[in-house]
Amino acid sequence: MMSSVQRPGVDKWESVGPYASARTVECLVKPDGGSVILASGPSTPGGFWSEDSGATWQPVKPPTPYPVGTVLVGNHADPKRWWLTTTSLPGVHESGVFRSDDRGATWERLDVELMHGDSIQTIAAHRRGKVLVGVGAQGGTYVSRDGGDSWQNEDLSENLAVIKVAFLGDDLVFQTQQDQLLYIVRNAAGKPQPPKPLTLLKDGQLLSSWEAAGQTIAVVVLGTDGDGGLVVSRDAGVTWAAPRKELSGGTVLVSTSQAGDQILHQSSAATWLDSGDGFRKVEQPGETARSFCPLPEGGWLIADRVHGLYSTADWKLFNLVGVPAASVTALAVAEGTVLAGTETGLFRSSVPVAGPEWETPGGLSLDGNHIVDLDVSTENPSLVWRTRRVDQKSTIERSLDAGKSWKKGLVRPDAVYAVHIHPLDPNRVIHSFGYLKNDKEVLGVRTTDDAGVSWFEHDHGRFYIDLVADPANPDGVWMASYTNGLYYSADFGKSWESKTAEEANAVLVTTGGSGGSRVLIGGETIRYSDDRGDTFQTARMDHRDPLRVVAFAQHDGVLFAATAGIWYPGNPAVITAGQGVLRSRDNGNTWHDASGDLPGLDVRALAVDPGQPCLYAGLHGGSVHRLAL
Incomplete structure (x- = not known):
């Protein structure tokens, strides 16, 4: 499990797994014979560390809240010293190399003068901890020979563009972009010699x-x-x-x-x-191992890109020991279970969640198994629908046993987004889609009145990323369409009307609280309407601009909102830092931070278990965390 230092007076979140998606693992031997393990996930800025062979994990918080790529390496001569590289996000974060001497509690930006427009992609550290070689996106090498105090743009490759480096003793091996060959720089840790193939x-x-x-x-x-x-x-x-x-x-x-x-x-x-x-x-625990290391106390650790970090003593039996690095895209609480949709598949655990090893119905896959959305019927809590992208196609699927097994439904060569089950009739389902037909985009919703036996397609000319039924109208549906705004259909998707052009990534119809029922939308801020979307007011929020609200949840009159780190390329680009979970106790008028000791602030999904009661938050690269309500 992942442990954290609890601070008095803050919301106390608990990591509940699942363990998944390890990219690298490195073992640093301490002078007393123990070890510090550094691990990272493919979508986790920063990483994780452990001093007990993976029994518990601490998060390595990166020096920036923005969704950048990072590479974490340790100093084998001094296990307390680590280095971290970050890629760039134009306008908000410059690429750089950072150093920590307190196990990631604080980071010092090192003075690396990058070529114009360059961005550090990876770094290699010599085992004695003095020589570092960073590789830029343009193929150049940046070198420090004093542990990071000073840096030079050294042309170790003699104008060959480098894509990968590794120390080989005191020598340096690199692969080139141009000819994909290997070269070696002898004595790169001392007085470098010219590269030779x-x-x-x-x-x-x-x-x-x-x-x-x-x-x-x-x-x-x-x-x-x-x-x-x-x-x-x-x-x-x-x-x-x-x-x-x-x-x-x-x-x-x-x-x-x-x-x-x-x-x-x-x-x-x-x-x-x-x-x-x-x-x-x-034997091997999976088919996507990316890194491994022997432990000084015996045995090995293997980082598997899909399943997580395994330990083994004999390469016959394997134990899953880390890391909580799944990129959660959807959450739902069904009959006695919590479901987490990720970029590699579906995870399932009974509630209360007892540990980080969750079931994986249908298995996991590196490519083409992205769970986009989940929805549970309010009439039948064992009924779950999901949208899934798999093998260049999209499917809309149904489970009658709370996610244990799935019946494949509609399969289409297009993109699918949100799915919603009508709260009064579980046979009525609506989902959003998009595809190209004769070089023209077809975007809108499909609906079924018979549990997916037949579907009806409605072209609206726009995509929707959230769908919520209107409790005041059996045929009403609220439809959030990102920068297109919020739309409403009074006939279950056949027609539509625009309610506001303000950004709408998520929509919520409140069911309690002193203010009664109201409509909320989340985008670059949170807005609410008390007249069924005719007018909207902007909520008061104690946050730092900019932000992106991507999901809502509610329990017993208290509202919650998830904020995500987003990067949408364009002109201008949309870039925001995740700011965790927000909470409102006055029906959405004002919002305050509820992130507490949540280790990551890039939150993509929320779900409430009213039986516990608790709130689940799904993090990008950080799996699922739980807050008691």
């Missing part, structure tokens, strides 16, 4: 995957006449073993520790591990 490819061969650590570099080579395979050097590229043809294709990972260098090769056929005594076939 690593001559391991024959005519007609291609480099497929490579990693380097310690004194070992391993390369997957693709050949034309069966002459490819895994090629390994254990003396920093001076000599190379003959290709292992049985280890062809796939990907290779290399890790180093006090016990020596280790190689992991994985393909669809098998997984092989060489711990220094030759390759042996092993």
Whole structure:
């Protein structure tokens, strides 16, 4: 689980999982023989750290609240010192390199003078912690030889554009953008020599995957006449073993520790591990391992891009130990369960959630399994509908057992967005869509009156990202259309009328509170209407501009709003920092911060469990957190 330091007088959120989506893992050995583990997720700015072999995790908060890409590396000579790179967001955040000497509690921006328009993409740290090499988006290298105190734009590659680097002892290996070849800079940690190509490819061969650590570099080579395979050097590229043809294709990972260098090769056929005594076939917890490291106390950690971080003592049995890095896009509470839709699939847990290992009905997938929206019937809490993007297509699906199993419904080669079940009739469902027909966009809603047996398509000329039934009209639907504003249909989607052109990412019809029923919309602020959308007033909010409200929830007269970190390219671009969860106790007139000790402020979804009662918040790259109500 993820622990946090509780501060008195603040809302106390609890991480409840699920564990998912680990991208990197690094083990830093402490002087006392213990270890500090650094891990990151593919969508998590910052990352996570642990001092108890992954039993608990602390968040690494990045030095910016904006949705930027980050790379986290540690100092093997001093495990308390870490470095973090951030990509740029024009107008709000400049790319840079940051250093922390207190395990991420504070960050110091280092003085790196980037070329105009450049952005740091990755960084490599020498194991002695003095030499750092950052790679820019333009392929240049930025070098520090004093732990980050000073930086130079050193042309280690002699005008070759670099896309990936790794230290190989005191040498530096890099791959180029132009010819996709490997080069080595001897003594890069001291007085660098001119780069030289690593001559391991024959005519007609291609480099497929490579990693380097310690004194070992391993390369997957693709050949034309069966002459490819895994090629390994254990003396920093001076000599190379003959290709292992049985280890062809796939990907290779290399890790180093006090016990020596280790190689992991994985393909669809098998997984092989060489711990220094030759390759042996092993099991693997998933098919998308991205990083691994041996632990000084014994065993290994494996970062799987989809499933999370695993530990193993024998490469036969695996335990899921981290990290809470799922990118949650939808949340719902069904009969005795909470459902979390993510970019890789659906997670499900009984309530109250007891731990970070959730069920995954239907499995998870790296590509093409994005749960876009979830909705639960108020008449039948075991009935759930969802919209899902899978394999370049979209599906609208139904579950009759609170998300345990799903019946595939409409399958279309288009995009799907929101879905909503009519609160009075569970057979009536509406969902929004968009597709191209004869180079023309068709955007609107589809409706069914018979639980999905037949669907009726209504072209509105715009997409909707939130749909809410009108409790005052059995056929009424409120439809939020982002910058197009808020629309209303009095005949369940057949026709529409514009209510306001103000931004509407989310819509809520309140059901209690002293102010009675009212309509709220969330966008760059929160607005409310007491005359069924004819006029709107702007709510009072104690927040920092700008923001984007993307979801609402309510319980016992108290309203909640989720704010997300958003980057929409355009002219002008829309860029906001997530500001966590907001709360209103006066039916939406005023809003105050309810984020408390929530470790991340980029919140994409909310759901209330009235039985506990509690509020669930789904974070981008931070899984699900729970607040007792």
